[in-house]
Structures are given as structure tokens and as C-alpha cells.
Amino acid sequence: MTSSRWFRRALLGSVATVAVTTGAQADELTALKAQLQALQTRVNQLEAQPAAPEAPEGASFITFRRGTEATADWNTSRVGDAVPSDRGFTIAITPTADLPAPVHEVTVSGYVKGDVIYDFNQDLGNQFTYTDITEGTDSAEHIRLHAEQSRFRIKSRSDTSIGQIRTLIEGDFWGGDFRVRHAWGEWDMTPNFTLGVGRYWRNFMSVDSGISTVDFNGPVGLIGTSRNNQVRLTYHDGPMEFAVSIEDPTGDSSQGNGDDLLTGAIGTITTPATATVATGGASDNLPDLNARWQYSGPGDTLFLVSGMLRDFHTDGDLGVDGDSALGWAVQGATNINLADFATLSTSVMYGDGIGNYLLGASYGAYANANGNIDTIAGLGLFAGLSFTVTDATSFNVGWGWTKMDSGDTREAADLYGEELNREIMSVHANIMWQPVQEMKLGWELMWADRKYRDGGGMDSEGNTSGTNKSDDAWRAQFGAWFYF
Template identity: 70%
Template structure:
């Protein structure tokens, strides 16, 4: 009887254990099923998203390529100064979607240039300086070697939702009192507001300047009769349509007392010096139109207006005078054998827009002069004419012959009046120059040039008359010439 009762209790306990275990397993199964359903929903969500394209083999979001073709269409060089587009390198940044054209490209290029210079008559500096040619110093030959024209350039191009944006930073080593320091040539930014309209700000070529005029030269300065101060801070608006380009700009005025063209004539015997009460109250206004004709011909016309101003609060009198200049230029392709380049510019108060319109002080430093303040406080402008003609003969694909003639002529009466009270220093009245050279570029990485330069300078020299009481000033008419031979080697990187 006891065994039967024990067996019954054991069976009941087992049944209870089995029932409890079954209930727990059901709960775990339900939880696992919920987890699987959540995981499946997440997989479905991921599969519904668009797939990220796989990078093609060998492709990269950032690429480095040889050459600067990406920014080659943006002309930043004057005649004979271009860097081969297969030199330098390009950094391209590509957007992360189907690898379309890069949205941002940066090009780096430049060259190392070494010069060997031999002056037969007097030392004329690292770049041929016309305004210090004279016949008063002892004539002597002089040799110099330098590498100050070596150049470094960074350009960029970015495609944005509001139009393409471009930048340029370029420098060389002509900075400092005697050169050798790095200086900024260009610091410029452009924005294509529309496909035909471009807005630019920074330091760039003067808008009055003709980039199409000139010949390749070994000398850095090149012929007279062309632009003098070629780069300026400015704001520019350019319209371009096919072969035509029209640009207007407001530019940094050059009449201030630091580096401008306005001088003060001494009330007693002395030297011309920058007018201490010069005041820049208006920017220079420049306008240019350029047209490319069929057959490789080009024509250009440009003009400028400038204001010379003195402020009585800075001393002296209040006065203003208008300066202006116009220019016409053309390149004529002579059957792909030679190119004829020519230009004429004329203006009153033209100053440092014209190469050769300069006054040289007693220390030998030359600066452009467009106007002066006479002893009565009146601003008088100085008129000037510049003419240039040059030929480039393409002998072979690697060799060219270049010859250029330049002429700067200042108004004799204006120059004489400006020097009437000056006892030292000199002012140019007429300069003529001739450049002849051979350029040879056997490979894209190197160019060699051999050049001969002749120049003649006519000028008025100030003197102090010690025979009078009180002492007075007078000037004499002088003529001097000079010859230079130069070799240059460019190594493009």
C-alpha cells in the first residue's frame, strides 16, 4: 500500500516538471521568433537603399597627373612667357557619385631660370634698366649672373552650383631693394557669374595692358613703348562671347606718395620727389576690347582714365587733374611663318602705364612720372607716346628668331617744364630699344635663349648753377646708348 502511494506521488511530480519545462520552452521560442522578424525587417530596409557604386579599377577620389591642361584655357601669360602645359602637375578631386568630371583641380608649375649678362658700357642691373643709361659715369663693362626670374605658380579651377571659380597665385624673386626676395606677381580670383560674364578681384595684369603684344625676350623687362607697371590690384568685370572679349575694371590709383606718378617740383632748387599731399580719392578706370580674327590674327583696343589729386589738409593746395591714355594693338599671322606684333599708345598723364616715362633721382632709382605739382600748387600732366613693332620667325618647331623695336617719346615742353627747378636727377625725353634673339627649346623641359640688346636714351639732366646768387637750377640735354648680351636658360618643372 505504501509503495503504491509513493509511486503515485512520483508520477504527479514528474508530470508537474514536464508541464513547467514545456511552458518555459514556449516562451523562449516566441522571443527567438521576434528577434528573427526584427532582423528580417532590417535586411529589407538595407536592401531598399540604392547601392553605392564600386570604384573602377585604378580609380581614386584624389588623383595626381602630369601637366596643367586643366587650367590651360585661362590665359595668364604675356607673349613668350608661357609655361608648357605638359609640365607641372594637377591634383584632381572627384565627387563621390559615378565618377563624373572632377569638381576641383589644382595645378602647380613653374621654372628655374638662370641668366648670364654682359654689359659693354655700364652696369644696367638684373633687368635692363633704360632710365639709368647715362654718359656721365665712367664707361665700363660689367658681368653678372642671377636666377631671380625663377617662377612658381599655383592655379585652381572649381565647378560649383553657382558657376566655375578659379584662382591664381604666382611669384618670382625680384622682390626687395636689390632683388633676391620672393614677391607676389599675381594673387587673383575669378567667378563665372554666367557662361559669358566673369567677375574678378585681386592683383592681376592691368586691364589696359595688351597680353598679345610683344616678342619673347631673354631680358625680363623687354622693349620700351609697351606697358610699364604691368600688374595692379583691381576689380574687373569681363564679358566674353566666342572670339570677342570686353573688360572694364577699377584699379588701385597710382598717384599716392609711396609709389605713384605724382611728383612735387621744388619751389627752390632741389630734386623732384613724390608729392607729400598727394591723395588718392578715385580709382583708375580701365577698359579693353579684344577680338580674335580667322587665320590667327588678333586686334585690341584699350583706354584708361586716372585722377591726380592733392589735398590741402595734407599741406599745400587742393587741386585735381585728369590723366588718360588709349592704345591700339594687332598681331598679324604671316602665313604661319612669322607673326607681326605691333602697338601704339598715347596719353596725357600716362606715367607708369608707358615703359620709359620715368624720372631718375640722384641715387639712380627710376620711377614712372605722369604729373607734377608746380611751385604754384597746380598739377601739370606730362604727355607721352609709345610705339612697338616686332617679328617672330618660327624657323623650326624648336627654334625661333625674334626681333623687336620699341620707342617712347615724351612731350619736350612738358619734360622741360617739369625739370625747370630741378638741380639733380634726370627725366627721359626719348628712348629707343632693339632686341634680337634666338630661342631654342629642344625638349619641353628646357629652353635656351641668346639675346643682344641696344638702347639709346635722350634725357634732361638737372644741375645746380653755383655762379648765381642765390643758386639756381638749369638742365642740359644728354644722349647715351648701351649694349648688352645675355644668355638665359629655363628649366620647367
């Protein structure tokens, strides 16, 4: 009896244990099924998303490639001075591994240029320096070789959330040392407005006017001082562009004598009444104001109108009152394509106080014997033709003429004992041959005729004297560009 009772109890315990165990396993199975369903849902979601493209083999966040096409659409070169877009190299930076369009690109380019120069009449320097043509030195033949025009350029383009930003740093070795030609930044504030700040081409000038030359200076009648420090706002809409700028006035210098204003800053002038008149040194109290409108059509066609206003100023720091005078200039230019085998380039500029805006002018203004500022009027004309002979060869010829007001020039030259240009005419003719993109060769013949006033200064009685002089000069030049 006892054994039978123990057996029944053991059997009931076993059944209870099995029942408990079975229930626990059922709960675990239910939880496992729920986890599997959640995992399957997540897999389905991932499969529904588009697959990320795999990066091409050898791709990188930073890439290097030959050529400068990335910034080629941003024209920063003057006519005949561009580096072929397949020269140089580009550094591209991309933001993510799936390699969208680069957000930052830097291009590096430039050239080595060597020149061989032969002056038939007199030594005129590393460039065809018109003011060095002087009467009575026709037998001073001279030869020189230099490589100072060699150039180095870095450009960049960055796409940002507030618009594209571009930079340009360019220099050459003119004068024997490395010098900055351009240090410029641009920001596309809107699709139509661009803000530019730094050192760049003068807004007054046309970078597309003129011809390709071997000579660094080029023909008279075109822009004189071509680069300046400035702030510029540009509106562009398709082929049309309008820009206004405030620019560094070029009248001041460390000696007190302005680059474009002739003054008696370091001395006195004796008048016929024997009174001493002291003229304060040139100073800059207002920036130059420049405005330019241009239309660029197909086939290198161009129409341009520009103007500038400038202020000439002398200080009253030598016991006399200072003075101010307004200078101005206007320019019209056009390029016309002639049946795709030639381009005609013309320009005319005129102004009163135009000064260093015009190549071949001496000063824009001067302080007269009474200490007041008189501006000097000037006219510049240019016409040139560029012929495409073959795919590798071109022929270029350009004529330029600069004419300054004779009366003002005579008075200023005689008062200060200076040589001041009255009239200069120049002609450049060359053949350019570029058999490959890496090299260009040029042979050029140039001639200029200079008429100038050789001032004698003022004597103790207040009398002035001077002489009108003239001479011409010939030069031959060979140049070789090697692009990297």
C-alpha cells in the same frame, strides 16, 4: 463502460488539439507568403534600377597627374612667358565614388631661370634698365649672373552650383626675395560675365602684344607697370572680350611723393618773387578706370583697343590748396599671322599723364612752381616679328620707341633737379631653342639709345638750369629656363 467513455473523451481532445494546431499553422503560412511576396517586389524594384558603375582599379577621391591641362584654357601668361601645359602637376578632387568629372582641380607649375649678362658699355642691372643709361660712362663693362626671374605658380578651377571659380597665385624672386606677382580670383557669374578681384595684369595692357625676350624688361613702347590691384568685370562672347576695371592708383607712397606724380612734398620752392610756395604731397582719392576690348582670331590673330582715366591729386597740408588733374591714355594693338611661319605684333599708345603705363616714361605729371599739377604727354610705338624656324627654334626681333613731351619734361626736370627721359629707342633680337618641353635656351642681343634732361634745379633767384644729354648701350644675355 467507464473505459469506453474515457477513450471517447481522449479521442475528441486529440482531434480538437490537431484542429487548433492546424489553424495556427495555416495563419503562419499565410503571413510567410505575404512576406515572401513583399521581398520579391523589393528585389524586382532593385533589379529595375541601373547598376552603379564600379570604380576603376586604383581610382581615388584625390588623384595626381602630370601636366596642367586642367587650367591651360585660362590664359594667365604674357607672350613668351607660358609654362608648357605638360609640365607641372594637377591635383584633382572628385565628389563621389562613381567618379564624375572632378569638381576641384589645382595645378602647380613654374620654372627655374638662370641668366648670364654682359654689358658692353655700363652696368644696367639685372634687367635692361633704360634709365641707368647715362652720358659719359661708356667704358664701364660689366658681367653678372642671377636667377631672380625663377617663378612659381599655383592655379585652381572649381565647378560650383553658382558657376566656375578660378584662382591664381604666382611669385618670383626678383629683387632677391620672394615677391607676389599675381594674387587673383575669378567667378563666372553667368556664361558671359566674369568678376575678378585681386592683383593681376593691368586691364589696359595686352598680354599678347610683344615678342619673347630673354631680358626681363623687354622693349620700350609697351606697357610699363604691368600688374595692379583691381576689381574687374569682363563680358566675353566667343572670340570677343570687353572688360572694365577700377584699379589702385599708383600715385601714393609712404613718403608722400607719388610714384607717378613729381611733387615738392618735403620742401619748398622759391619763386623769382622770393615767395615760398609749398606743394602738398601726392595722394590718391580716386581709382584708375580702365576699359579694354579685344578680338582673338585664329592663328594668334589679335585686335585690341584699350583706354584709361586717372586722377592726379595733391593735398593741401602745407598751407596751400591742393590740386587735381585728369590723366588719360588710349592704346591700339594688333597681331597678324603671316602664313603660319611668322607673327607680326604692333601697338601704339598715347596719353596725357600716361606715366608708368608706358615703359620708358618718367612721370605722368608734376606740380609746377605755383603748386598746380601739369600732366606730361607721352607716345609709345612697338613693332615686332616672331619667326618659326623649326619646331624647336624661333627667331624674334622687336623695336620700341617712347617719346615724352619735351617742354613739360624740361620744366619738371629743371624745377626738381631730376633726370627725366625725353626719348628712348630700343631693339631686342634673339634666338630661342626648346629641344624638349622641360628646357628652353635663349641668346639675345639688345641696344637702346636714351635722350634725357638732366635738371639743375632752381636757384635762390628762381632760375632753373639743365642740360639735354644722350647715350646708348649694348647688352648680350643668355638665359636658360628649366620647367618643372
